[in-house]
Amino acid sequence: MTAPRRVQLAQAELTDAAALEALSQGHISALGVLYDRYQASVFSFVRRATNDASDVEDVVHVTFMTAARAASNFDGRQSCRPWLVGIAARLLHRRKRGMSRWARALRELTVREGERHTDPHRELSARDEVHRLSAALEKLTEPKRIVLLLAETEGLSSEEIASALQIPVGTVWTRLHHARRDLRRLLGRDGES
Amino acid sequence: MSSKPCARQWQVEAARDGRLLGKDLESANRHRETCAQCSREERELCGLGHELSRLPAVGRDQISVQRSRQRLMAAHNESVIDPPAHGRAVSLRVAGALALALAAAGWLALVHRPPAASPARASREIVEVHAQAGARWAKHLEGSRIFVDLEDGAAGFEIHPHPGRSVIIRLPDGEVRDVGTVFDVRVAERHTQHVAVSEGRVSIRLNGRSTVSLGAGETWDAERAELAPSPDARGSQAVAAKASASALARLERRPPPARASAAPEATAAPQAFAPSAADPQSTKAEDNAYLHIVDLLRAAKDSEAQAQAKGYLLRFPNGFRRIEVLNIATRSAPDAGTYGAPGARQ
Numbered sequence: 001m002t003a004p005r006r007v008q009l010a011q012a013e014l015t016d017a018a019a020l021e022a023l024s025q026g027h028i029s030a031l032g033v034l035y036d037r038y039q040a041s042v043f044s045f046v047r048r049a050t051n052d053a054s055d056v057e058d059v060v061h062v063t064f065m066t067a068a069r070a071a072s073n074f075d076g077r078q079s080c081r082p083w084l085v086g087i088a089a090r091l092l093h094r095r096k097r098g099m100s101r102w103a104r105a106l107r108e109l110t111v112r113e114g115e116r117h118t119d120p121h122r123e124l125s126a127r128d129e130v131h132r133l134s135a136a137l138e139k140l141t142e143p144k145r146i147v148l149l150l151a152e153t154e155g156l157s158s159e160e161i162a163s164a165l166q167i168p169v170g171t172v173w174t175r176l177h178h179a180r181r182d183l184r185r186l187l188g189r190d191g192e193s
Numbered sequence: 194m195s196s197k198p199c200a201r202q203w204q205v206e207a208a209r210d211g212r213l214l215g216k217d218l219e220s221a222n223r224h225r226e227t228c229a230q231c232s233r234e235e236r237e238l239c240g241l242g243h244e245l246s247r248l249p250a251v252g253r254d255q256i257s258v259q260r261s262r263q264r265l266m267a268a269h270n271e272s273v274i275d276p277p278a279h280g281r282a283v284s285l286r287v288a289g290a291l292a293l294a295l296a297a298a299g300w301l302a303l304v305h306r307p308p309a310a311s312p313a314r315a316s317r318e319i320v321e322v323h324a325q326a327g328a329r330w331a332k333h334l335e336g337s338r339i340f341v342d343l344e345d346g347a348a349g350f351e352i353h354p355h356p357g358r359s360v361i362i363r364l365p366d367g368e369v370r371d372v373g374t375v376f377d378v379r380v381a382e383r384h385t386q387h388v389a390v391s392e393g394r395v396s397i398r399l400n401g402r403s404t405v406s407l408g409a410g411e412t413w414d415a416e417r418a419e420l421a422p423s424p425d426a427r428g429s430q431a432v433a434a435k436a437s438a439s440a441l442a443r444l445e446r447r448p449p450p451a452r453a454s455a456a457p458e459a460t461a462a463p464q465a466f467a468p469s470a471a472d473p474q475s476t477k478a479e480d481n482a483y484l485h486i487v488d489l490l491r492a493a494k495d496s497e498a499q500a501q502a503k504g505y506l507l508r509f510p511n512g513f514r515r516i517e518v519l520n521i522a523t524r525s526a527p528d529a530g531t532y533g534a535p536g537a538r539q
Contacts (some may be wrong), residue, residue: 031269033304035262044250057257059379061265070271131246151210152245158211180241189237 002093016080024071038084039064042158045085045154049092049146051138063088085154086164089146093165136186142180147172199230209238231243320360323349347379353392367399376407388413403507479505486521 014022014033022030039060046059066087067080067157136146150156150164151172158176162169184190197537204221207213213221225231253261320339324330328346332339341350342363352360352374362369365383369376374393379386388397389412397405397413407413482505502522506515 028266028270028273032262032266034309035265039258039261040250040252043253047251048248057261061261061268064265064266065272069272129244130248134248137245137248148245152242153248155246173212176210177206180238183241184237189241 009141016078017074017076018081020067020074023068030188031064034084035064036078036079041081042085042088044088045149046092048134048137048144048153049149050180055095059088059091062091066091074136081093082154082156082160086156088163089150089161089164090166092142092146093167132187136183139186140182141177142174147175148179148183151176199228201228202231202234205231205234206238209235292470319358321351321353323351343380344380345380345383347377347387349375349377351375364399367397367402370396370398384415386415403472479509479512479514482508483512483518490521 015031016034016037019033020029023034024070029088042063043056043060046063047056048060050056063084067084070087077083121167137148140148146165147161150161151158156164158172161172165172181190201221201224204213204217205225207220208225225235320332320341322330322332322341325347328348329344330346330348331342331344333342334340338356339358339360340363341348343359344365350360350362359370362378364378364380364385366385369378369388374392374395375391376393376395377387377389379388385397385399388407390407390409392409394406394408397407399405400518405413419488455531486498486501486505489495489501499522502518505512505518506522509515512518
């Protein structure tokens with residue numbers, strides 16, 4: 001009788017590339033390592049990138065499941081965070097193109113303004129600059145917001161964003177420009193006020 | 194006082210996003226160092242990016258993280274242990290697509306199927322049998338032929354021409370072949386008694402008798418046909434003469450009845466073998482038969498001419514030369530000179 005297969009993964013010593021390689025070979029625990037390492041980053045990105053909080057958990061879940069399936073495709077860079085965020089961004093991008101966006105748009109229309117600010121923490125920091133920026137960010141359209149976050153918070157180049165979202169790099173530049181312009185206008189930094 | 198915006202201000206963002214390369218990038222950087230507006234633009238863009246990158250992470254409570262982790266690990270474990278689950282899903286989708294395609298193909302085949310593809314439907318539409326009460330009949334499809342067996346009683350038949358389908362009415366003592374017709378048939382005591390054609394043309398083949406062709410408005414009665422000789426007895430001059438005389442006694446032609454298949458009794462005006470004068474083929478055959486008789490008389494082949502005259506009377510009892518031919522068939526000493534010149538018709 002053979003003993004059940006046990007995989008010992010030293011979490012601290014395991015690089016992202018090694019974890020993904022182990023994952024591609026069927027080591028389930030490697031996914032746990034990556035999840036513990038990057039779930040907060042991915043969750044934060046997805047939460048900021050979309051106004052629909054109900055989808056965030058699912059998008060994060062599918063992001064890691066997709067990463068597990070595509071582990072063998074990882075290019076071996078030091079950190080897989082941009083890669084994971086790129087997967088999440090692509091999922092958001094595809095979801096955006098789906099028919100569900102109409103349902104979400106309808107839900108948005110039915111949400112009263114007061115319901116958006118029920119978080120006590122937000123209420124207290126309403127005058128905070130961070131909150132102003134977050135609020136302005138939420139008002140951007142999702143495609144613009146995703147591109148801006150990938151560029152400014154995740155540090156992806158325009159080509160990497162284009163590759164992650166499978167859109168032309170010219171579209172990335174256009175969205176970046178419009179996102180910054182809109183954000184500055186929302187923050188009152190467009191030079192006119 | 195407001196200064197005019199720098200024309201090269203766009204290069205700040207272009208350089209930041211990687212749209213400028215090489216000499217253009219170097220030139221933009223040199224200009225920015227000397228241009229106050231472009232420098233301010235650079236600071237604002239950098240400040241915005243810095244603020245965005247320093248946005249606090251939106252986190253979850255530890256319980257939610259642990260719950261999501263367990264859910265993820267369980268889902269991945271399932272996908273590793275039971276990979277066919279995904280394959281099954283794909284297979285189900287493929288099977289569904291195939292089923293849809295087959296259903297669509299079946300629907301198309303049904304829609305575009307030619308009418309002849311269904312024998313039952315074809316036989317039902319090609320032959321309409323209007324049988325009288327008590328009539329015993331049955332319809333069969335054998336290959337490309339539709340058979341209607343009329344064993345007893347009277348029935349009207351409405352037959353629509355159909356390419357590749359022939360209709361045969363089988364009678365106890367023969368058959369009636371249709372060429373696209375409306376006609377009535379009556380059978381009694383295993384013998385065909387009456388055939389009346391309303392439209393089209395039928396061919397009647399009864400046992401021991403020559404084939405008879407009936408057109409629209411024509412009828413055939415067994416009672417009168419009994420007087421005509423069968424092919425075996427054609428040599429009998431007396432019988433032939435009697436038949437011809439009998440036929441001549443009933444030369445009345447009636448107009449074609451209405452299309453509706455009337456009851457045989459209602460349409461059974463006593464006529465026998467009344468060929469349609471409008472039928473060019475029949476007229477030509479009649480002329481040829483008459484000219485042949487005349488040629489035989491001219492060649493002094495009286496007995497042969499007499500036999501041909503009897504045949505003429507059998508084939509064309511209502512023919513235009515029937516009186517002359519009857520004389521030839523019944524006289525004992527024909528006068529060839531009388532028939533020297535085929536003349537005017539009567």
